Amino acid sequence: MSISKQAFDRHDHSACVVSALDAAELLCARHGARLTGRRRRVLELVWRSHQAVKAYDLLAQMAREDPSVKPPTVYRALDFLIAQGLVHRIESLNAFVGCVRPGQAHHEQFLICDDCGTVQEVEVPEVGRSLTKAATSAGFQADHQTIEVHGRCDTCCQPASRR
Amino acid sequence: MSISKQAFDRHDHSACVVSALDAAELLCARHGARLTGRRRRVLELVWRSHQAVKAYDLLAQMAREDPSVKPPTVYRALDFLIAQGLVHRIESLNAFVGCVRPGQAHHEQFLICDDCGTVQEVEVPEVGRSLTKAATSAGFQADHQTIEVHGRCDTCCQPASRR
DNA sequence: GGTCACTTGATATAATATTACACTTTTCCG
DNA sequence: CGGAAAAGTGTAATATTATATCAAGTGACC
Numbered sequence: 001m002s003i004s005k006q007a008f009d010r011h012d013h014s015a016c017v018v019s020a021l022d023a024a025e026l027l028c029a030r031h032g033a034r035l036t037g038r039r040r041r042v043l044e045l046v047w048r049s050h051q052a053v054k055a056y057d058l059l060a061q062m063a064r065e066d067p068s069v070k071p072p073t074v075y076r077a078l079d080f081l082i083a084q085g086l087v088h089r090i091e092s093l094n095a096f097v098g099c100v101r102p103g104q105a106h107h108e109q110f111l112i113c114d115d116c117g118t119v120q121e122v123e124v125p126e127v128g129r130s131l132t133k134a135a136t137s138a139g140f141q142a143d144h145q146t147i148e149v150h151g152r153c154d155t156c157c158q159p160a161s162r163r
Numbered sequence: 164m165s166i167s168k169q170a171f172d173r174h175d176h177s178a179c180v181v182s183a184l185d186a187a188e189l190l191c192a193r194h195g196a197r198l199t200g201r202r203r204r205v206l207e208l209v210w211r212s213h214q215a216v217k218a219y220d221l222l223a224q225m226a227r228e229d230p231s232v233k234p235p236t237v238y239r240a241l242d243f244l245i246a247q248g249l250v251h252r253i254e255s256l257n258a259f260v261g262c263v264r265p266g267q268a269h270h271e272q273f274l275i276c277d278d279c280g281t282v283q284e285v286e287v288p289e290v291g292r293s294l295t296k297a298a299t300s301a302g303f304q305a306d307h308q309t310i311e312v313h314g315r316c317d318t319c320c321q322p323a324s325r326r
Numbered sequence: 327g328g329t330c331a332c333t334t335g336a337t338a339t340a341a342t343a344t345t346a347c348a349c350t351t352t353t354c355c356g
Numbered sequence: 357c358g359g360a361a362a363a364g365t366g367t368a369a370t371a372t373t374a375t376a377t378c379a380a381g382t383g384a385c386c
Contacts, residue, residue: 038365094373
């Protein structure tokens with residue numbers, strides 16, 4: 001972890017959002033990809049929290065602002081953001097989170113709290129390495145790894161009195 | 164891997180099915196769980212191949228035999244089999260495979276061929292260990308790991324002529 | 327034989343995701 | 357500039373995956 005759990009719990013989240021959006025603009029510009037209004041809005045909503053967001057929750061929020069937003073609107077934007085590496089899909093939740101390391105090559109590894117829903121993206125290089133190695137020795141050519149650890153986060157493990 | 168890829172490609176699959184069903188009977192007896200007709204049938208169908216099976220494919224097959232089979236029938240049986248550790252859910256496919264090590268504690272780790280759909284369950288102890296360790300040091304109490312590697316299996320990597 | 331827990335049947339519906347086609351906007355080349 | 361091609365979006369319909377609810381059946385055990 002780059003920051004402590006305490007720091008995380010009290011962090012200024014608006015800064016996360018701003019930096020995520022800035023990074024997205026930059027990355028898209030560099031890749032010649034268009035971060036349109038819809039896509040930007042979806043990314044912004046995904047970044048509302050560090051919990052995984054459901055596509056239909058995004059849909060509900062966006063449809064309130066503009067009734068022309070329909071499921072394909074959301075899924076297309078998500079597909080784009082995922083292709084750009086700005087958003088990750090959490091398979092075990094059918095939900096989505098903002099990528100904390102856009103633009104840097106990394107395996108997708110997540111700690112998912114089943115209590116509060118917080119998704120923490122981590123980087124444990126050995127895991128990717130061991131898996132790729134094991135796959136290779138089985139004659140398997142690994143393209144993509146889905147690594148999702150469920151459990152309870154630090155905060156949710158604490159007795160209530162200590163929070 | 165306990166057997167070679169070549170051996171696997173030509174293996175006598177009916178033996179897999181028989182041994183899976185036998186192991187299931189044994190395990191359920193030991194746990195005081197009831198492997199009813201429905202449940203047994205679902206397990207059998209899951210074991211039809213080493214590919215992940217969709218719930219609605221199971222449903223279609225079973226409904227052909229008995230029209231009273233409905234989605235809950237299948238999902239309940241799958242829930243039971245998963246709880247008994249006889250079947251694993253592949254999150255990234257919304258599909259199910261038979262467990263090759265029922266009764267033995269293990270992390271669920273899979274190599275999934277995106278060409279032929281074959282799912283190979285593997286055991287790479289370091290991966291589970293590294294992940295748990297990383298989680299712990301982040302104050303996270305890990306309960307369950309979802310590890311699914313997508314790519315191309317040995318057979319599908321071979322030029323067609325060599326198959 | 328009664329009762330309790332578990333299992334199943336049946337109906338309905340919720341939640342997640344995609345297809346298809348028309349239309350608009352942007353790009354970009356001559 | 358103008359206009360064709362590509363990319364993005366709107367719209368409607370539908371496919372796929374999964375669960376809730378309540379009633380009825382089944383087997384285990386005293």
